[in-house]
Amino acid sequence: MMSLRIVLWLCCLFGFQCTALASTSVPHHASKNAVVKPAKTAANFKRHKRLMREYQHWKGTRYRLGGNSHKAIDCSALTRRLYHDAFAVDLPRTTGGQLSRGKRAKQKTLHIGDLLFFKTGRAQKHVGIYIGENRFIHASRRKGVTISQLSNPYWTNHMIAARRVLTDTAVR
Structure with missing residues (x-):
């Protein structure tokens, strides 16, 4: 039982949604609204960890259309x-090309690693x-490579699609 508490605490600490049985006690500092998805916790943890590790290499890199280096980079x-460095998955170079990859994903059931598209x-x-946790990594024109809230009205109003490129077995 102690190991379940540790897993729940780690999920909450790293911002993962967790679902626990109603009878399971959750540490006092965990959110009462935490929802646990037991089957996906390990995969989500690995995906999140890999993306955040790669994000640290790019954080703050300025935006430039057509950029593809640490000097400047664009969103696609x-x-x-x-995707290449975290998951060894090759994506097309353009946003339009990436929009054609994977399967359609619903905004209410996004998985870590899903691609989000905006007009x-x-x-x-x-x-x-x-x-x-309603956040995404992208290359912003104003802030460079950053993490933004999907719940921000700008992003909510401009979202046009979400695509699931990674399969459940893609990250082990």
Whole structure:
């Protein structure tokens, strides 16, 4: 029973949603609204850990359309590099190409690693990677590589699609 408490505490600490049986006691510092998904906890933990490790290498890198280095990078180059380095999965170079990969995912059932797409201009699209707890990594024009809240009204109003490229067996 103690190991379940530790797992729940770690899930809450790292911002994962956790589902526990009603009879299971949750540490006092854990959120009462935590929802546990036992079958996906290990995979989510690994995905989150790998994405955050790669994010640390890119955090703050400035945005430039067409950029593909630590000097400057654009959104699709960032998602392509993060997927390659974290999961050994190759994505197309453009946002449009990435939009055609994987399966459609519903916003209410996003998994860590899902690609999120936004319409940010008349013909312009933006892409980021979902990391759980309503947050995503992306290359922002103003902040460079950063983490943003999906619940921000701007992102909520501009989201056009979510795609699931990673399978449950992709991260072991």
